[in-house]
Amino acid sequence: xxxxxxxxxxxxxxxxxxxxxxxxxxxxxxxxxxxxxxxxxxxxxxxxxxxxxxxxxxxxxxxxxxxxxxxxxxxxxxxxxxxxxxxxxxxxxxxxxxxxxxxxxxxxxxxxxxxxxxxxxxxxxxxxxxxxxxxxxxxxxxxxxxxxxxxxxxxxxxxxxxxxxxxxxxxxxxxxxxxxxxxxxxxxxxxxxxxxxxxxxxxxxxxxxxxxxxxxxxxxxxxxxxxxxxxxxxxxxxxxxxxxxxxxxxxxxxxxxxxxxxxxxxxxxxxxxxxxxxxxxxxxxxxxxxxxxxxxxxxxxx
Numbered sequence: 001x002x003x004x005x006x007x008x009x010x011x012x013x014x015x016x017x018x019x020x021x022x023x024x025x026x027x028x029x030x031x032x033x034x035x036x037x038x039x040x041x042x043x044x045x046x047x048x049x050x051x052x053x054x055x056x057x058x059x060x061x062x063x064x065x066x067x068x069x070x071x072x073x074x075x076x077x078x079x080x081x082x083x084x085x086x087x088x089x090x091x092x093x094x095x096x097x098x099x100x101x102x103x104x105x106x107x108x109x110x111x112x113x114x115x116x117x118x119x120x121x122x123x124x125x126x127x128x129x130x131x132x133x134x135x136x137x138x139x140x141x142x143x144x145x146x147x148x149x150x151x152x153x154x155x156x157x158x159x160x161x162x163x164x165x166x167x168x169x170x171x172x173x174x175x176x177x178x179x180x181x182x183x184x185x186x187x188x189x190x191x192x193x194x195x196x197x198x199x200x201x202x203x204x205x206x207x208x209x210x211x212x213x214x215x216x217x218x219x220x221x222x223x224x225x226x227x228x229x230x231x232x233x234x235x236x237x238x239x240x241x242x243x244x245x246x247x248x249x250x251x252x253x254x255x256x257x258x259x260x261x262x263x264x265x266x267x268x269x270x271x272x273x274x275x276x277x278x279x280x281x282x283x284x285x286x287x288x289x290x291x292x293x294x295x296x297x298x299x300x301x302x
Contacts (some may be wrong), residue, residue: 015063020114030105031162033155036069038064038097038259041290047093047253048239048246050201053128055083055103056173062097068195073122080136080145082177085126088197088239089133100152101149101172116173121178134177196288196295199224200238201232207247211254212275226292251275252289255282267294269296 007247020296025031030053038045046066057066058080061137066073066081068089085106092101106126110118125131135146151169154162207215220243221231233241253275258265265273271282285292 001138007283011161019191025108029108031155031166033152034099034103035102036099038062038091038093040096042096045093046089047086047250048090048204050086050088051103052085053103053105054085054174055089055101057083057091057099057101058145058148058152059082060098060100062093064091064093064097064099066259067288069200073133073135075135078138078145081149082173084128084131084133084136087132088201090239102148102155104170108167108175109174122174124185125158125174125178128181128184131177131181132279134180137282138191141176141180144173147172147176148174175187180247182193196234196238199226199231199234199286201244207250208243211247211251212273215247215275220247247275248251248285252285255286255294256297257288259294263298270294 010223036046057064059075059077061077063077064075064076066089068083068087073239075081076107106122107113110122113120138145147169151166151173154169202224204223206220210219217228217231221228224231224234226234231243235241235246239246241249251274255270255276258270258273259267262270267283268279271279272280276282276285283293286292286297290297292300
């Protein structure tokens with residue numbers, strides 16, 4: 001299946017803080033939409049990442065397992081899930097899965113940090129320790145799901161005045177979340193992320209900045225000021241992947257992205273840029289992940 005036909009978000013296009021690099025809309029309208037198609041291949045999932053924006057994902061077809069540290073959500077067609085700001089999350093599938101997602105800044109809804117919408121609703125929601133991720137109930141929260149679909153369609157069609165419609169529909173979704181978590185707004189006893197999550201974010205930052213170079217477990221652990229054994233424990237507990245395996249997948253997915261983004265670069269150039277010591281090593285691991293050679297992957301996606 002051609003990635004181009006599915007509209008897949010570029011693989012792991014993130015900042016050194018492990019936030020998504022893709023601009024979600026523009027500075028004056030901070031909202032992006034994505035129509036994505038994932039397959040069971042290990043490189044085709046939604047990788048572990050986080051951002052300051054809110055993210056909402058609707059499953060159009062197939063099934064997806066969405067995950068945050070310590071919890072998994074089994075989603076099927078018709079389900080809709082929201083992720084809070086600053087929360088590590090990922091997604092994978094064992095089927096062909098199509099999703100529609102929107103990533104937007106809370107400012108789009110509030111209009112500014114000093115408005116009543118920010119002070120009374122969105123700021124307490126974002127700071128709510130109980131809200132890390134939420135799957136909307138199809139019966140009692142059907143209106144919120146419909147509002148998300150309407151917001152997505154309005155942004156996709158971009159008819160005159162669509163900005164008002166998008167903001168209006170997303171406001172309805174946020175209001176549904178506020179109503180769900182309002183009883184927890186004043187409870188600040190549990191932080192958004194625990195020490196393990198914070199350490200993993202520090203180590204992911206190090207991997208992102210240094211993946212092109214030789215990296216050891218000791219290097220990764222040092223980024224969080226911990227020992228190798230503690231590093232392994234943190235990765236396993238938080239994202240269930242050993243750090244070196246995660247680094248390898250990161251390099252492969254960066255390589256896949258580079259194959260499409262830099263068509264004039266040779267396979268050898270991309271291999272070196274992604275931290276592999278030889279083109280043959282890159283090709284060997286790439287085939288294991290994508291069931292094709294880098295050259296075949298590039299030609300298939302044209």
